[in-house]
Amino acid sequence: MNKKQRRTTTDDEQPTTNFTINQLTKMKYYLVAGEASGDLHGANLMKALKAEDPAAEFRYFGGDKMQAQGGKLVKHYAEMAFMGFTEVILNLATIFKNLKACKEDLIVYQPDALILIDFPGFNLKIADFAKENGIKVCYYISPKVWAWNQKRVLRIKRVVDRLFCILPFEVDFYASWGMKVDYVGNPLLDEIAAFKVNPNFRQMEELSNQPIIALLPGSRKQEIERLLPEMLSTVKNFPNHQFVIAAAPTFNDTYYDQFIGEKSVKLIFAKTYDLLSVAQVAIVASGTATLETALFRVPQVVVYKGGRISIAIARLLVKIKFISLVNLIMDKAVVAELIQEDCNTTKIVAELNQLIEGNKRNEMLRDYATLADKMGSEGASERTAKLIVNDL
Known part of the structure; x- marks a missing residue:
């Protein structure tokens, strides 16, 4: 049964609950990580997603650790990470090229969920695009909007369907803007454990x-x-x-x-x-x-x-x-x-x-x-x- 063929239950018929996700459909996940730490956290998340959804398919911008989990690496983060305001300006042509490639690939792949990992300068633009095109947007590791230009929270509320935070104080910060988020703990604890x-x-x-x-x-x-x-x-x-x-x-x-x-x-x-x-x-x-x-x-x-x-x-x-x-x-x-x-x-x-x-x-x-x-x-x-x- 695929997503378009799901049927409703009648009044005297109760839905069955003892199934796994892969009995319903094959879910497609698109992840975007733009630096080494994002590659690490993306790989751990992919591993966890496979445990929850054994039929999961992956396509992603990431690195070697994510690639080791399977799926298709579209672009390596080594081609994407630029640090500081001036460095970003000097590499705008490359950044725009990468944005264009990601958007085009999303449209072709049509994932069930887009999972953005940190890297806000790039990923919030991808979130805008995905929202406009009806793709579910999950953001793992919140952008550090509490550091500067806090009004970006309004943009996040508009384009992100589910936000997963890894720093304890972020829950109260987002609540002050009327936004409910999930504190999931910090993935570094997983890696260290x-x-x-x-x-x-x-x-x-x-x-x-x-x-x-x-x-x-x-x-x-x-x-x-x-x-x-x-x-x-x-x-x-x-x-x-x-x-x-x-x-x-x-x-x-x-x-x-x-x-x-x-x-x-x-x-x-x-x-x-x-x-x-x-x-x-x-x-x-x-x-x-x-x-x-x-x-x-x-x-x-x-x-x-x-x-x-x-x-x-x-x-x-x-x-x-x-x-x-x-x-x-x-x-x-x-x-x-x-x-x-x-x-x-x-x-x-x-x-x-x-x-x-x-x-x-x-x-x-x-x-x-x-x-x-x-x-x-x-x-x-x-x-x-x-x-x-x-x-x-």
Whole structure:
């Protein structure tokens, strides 16, 4: 029986409820993720959707992790992620080309549900288009409209059928705009819960017994090139520590070597959780990694640098007290945020010295425990998948 052939029940006939979704119809899902974190969360959601709907078909903009779940990868996020206002302007031609390709593909595929994952600059435009063309729009991982231009909530109310939030404070924020949303928990909790500590990690990666300072410079070219040199400038100040870079799999050794030079720094690809499981402290690019680092209970310094014009515009528009997810969720300054001119060797070193041992380290670890309680339990992907399939 397909969607167009469903029949109604008579007054003396009760509908049957003991069926699975794949006995009714084959559902088609179209997902759009535009960066590494979206690829990770998209892959977990696809896995959960398959558990709820074994006959599910997938088509998507995403990455390697989503591709490993099956379906058809239309475009890789490596061709889509641009950071900052000026970077977006410089790459407008590529962005418009990608938007056009996504819209055309949606019309051809005609999915039962479009699932947009974060990446609001691109995805809200796709949501507009999908709504106009009668395609059900689900948004997983809310756009950060609470940070700036909050009136975008009105647009979301108009074009999004179901919004799934992963930060606790977002429920109250949307309620203040008269919008009901679902808090499903944070998908990072799923990923961390599934992670198995490798007791031989140090040996396998030829790491010494010195305490480790982990460097997490992000996965985007622009942020790596702005932040990694500042991170590496601190190496000389900690001769009794071992520095290890959590390298993004989209780049190679040669790319990172231009920043490392002759410094004694280890490079490890695609094993960020293994690295965090053995790190004493970390220097982390602002973004999802700050929350991951906190959930691994690693004291951290958060850093961020953008283009001058981008930062100037952001300071005019952004209306939040903090930039790191840790501080935003806790609504207080748990971790130091060194932004723009404050992101320098002297200040990073000063913060690290306080986190290696002492009161500030202990206080941060206590705050991390409270943060974990606020985040709740794992299962975000499963909860979201159930809600989407039930809607269909």
